[in-house]
Amino acid sequence: MPVRKFRSVAELNQPIWRQPGDPALYRTMAALWDTGRRLQTRRFAPGVYRFRDIAALESAADDRPPHQG
Amino acid sequence: MTTGLGTAPGRAYTATVDFDALKQVLAAFEREGVRYAIFGAAALNLHGLARFTEDLDVFLEPTADNIERLRTALSSVFDDPSIADITAADLLGDYPAVQYVPPSGTFHLDVLTRLGEAFAFSDLEVVRAPFDDLTVSVVSPRTLYLMKRDTVRLKDKADAALLKERFHIEEP
Numbered sequence: 001m002p003v004r005k006f007r008s009v010a011e012l013n014q015p016i017w018r019q020p021g022d023p024a025l026y027r028t029m030a031a032l033w034d035t036g037r038r039l040q041t042r043r044f045a046p047g048v049y050r051f052r053d054i055a056a057l058e059s060a061a062d063d064r065p066p067h068q069g
Numbered sequence: 070m071t072t073g074l075g076t077a078p079g080r081a082y083t084a085t086v087d088f089d090a091l092k093q094v095l096a097a098f099e100r101e102g103v104r105y106a107i108f109g110a111a112a113l114n115l116h117g118l119a120r121f122t123e124d125l126d127v128f129l130e131p132t133a134d135n136i137e138r139l140r141t142a143l144s145s146v147f148d149d150p151s152i153a154d155i156t157a158a159d160l161l162g163d164y165p166a167v168q169y170v171p172p173s174g175t176f177h178l179d180v181l182t183r184l185g186e187a188f189a190f191s192d193l194e195v196v197r198a199p200f201d202d203l204t205v206s207v208v209s210p211r212t213l214y215l216m217k218r219d220t221v222r223l224k225d226k227a228d229a230a231l232l233k234e235r236f237h238i239e240e241p
Contacts, residue, residue, distance in 0.1 A: 015118055015231055016118075016119070017117045017118055017235055018117045018118075018119070019117060020115060020116060020117055020198050020199050021199040022117075025114075025117060025119060026088070026200070026201045028119040029088055029114050029119045030087070030088035030089075032119050032120070032121050033087055033088050033121055033122070034087055034088070035121075036121035036123070037087060037175060040123070043174040043175060044170040044174045044175075044176075044177055045170060045174065046149070046151065046170045046171060046172045046173075046174050047151050047154070047169075047170055048151050048152070048154035048155055048167060048168070048169050048170075049167065049168040049169075049170070050159050050164035050166070050167050050168075051164060051166040051167070051168070052163060052164060052165075052166070053165070053166055053185060054166050054179075054181060054184055054185070056166065057166040057168055057179060058222070060168070
């Protein structure tokens with residue numbers, strides 16, 4: 001990876017947008033998701049869960065304890 | 070026939086959900102003619118900002134036929150009898166939000182048929198977007214912005230700000 005230099009932290013943290021269809025976007029997605037999967041140990045209990053609204057769904061996903069499956 | 074991500078004997082489930090797994094799910098949606106629109110973080114990825122996500126958010130056209138197509142598509146990817154528990158009675162009735170966690174337990178598929186009073190499927194601006202060698206249905210940047218703008222989660226507000234700047238979105 002080449003060295004990239006920045007004049008400030010703010011400049012360093014700018015999001016990198018790519019064009020849909022650019023192979024680099026999908027390579028980055030695949031690498032990022034793979035890294036995330038390796039780093040996180042959380043597992044969800046398999047199955048189907050139903051909710052009355054998206055707020056309840058999001059709350060359940062955030063609060064659900066780790067599943068040792 | 071079940072392919073790819075099923076319960077192969079002796080196979081561990083620690084590394085199943087990744088880029089390729091989501092592609093398999095979306096390829097199955099396309100093959101089975103599911104009427105859907107991706108939203109949430111996966112949509113942000115498809116519009117050009119790579120971001121880790123542990124779920125696939127899908128808005129579904131609320132018809133019994135379409136929900137049947139969803140079940141067929143999922144069953145072609147996951148060898149999982151619990152898929153039968155995704156029902157039209159729930160999604161068209163009192164439970165418009167259903168979460169499916171495949172046997173791997175490493176991600177979840179969030180299926181919505183309506184989003185409060187704010188959004189129904191017919192309200193969405195949907196575009197066809199490339200996803201590697203697939204073409205999939207995803208809400209437009211503007212619709213994604215509107216969906217994220219008024220939520221309470223800080224990360225959604227931050228995403229909304231990024232979308233607004235990137236796509237020069239004007240307030241309605």
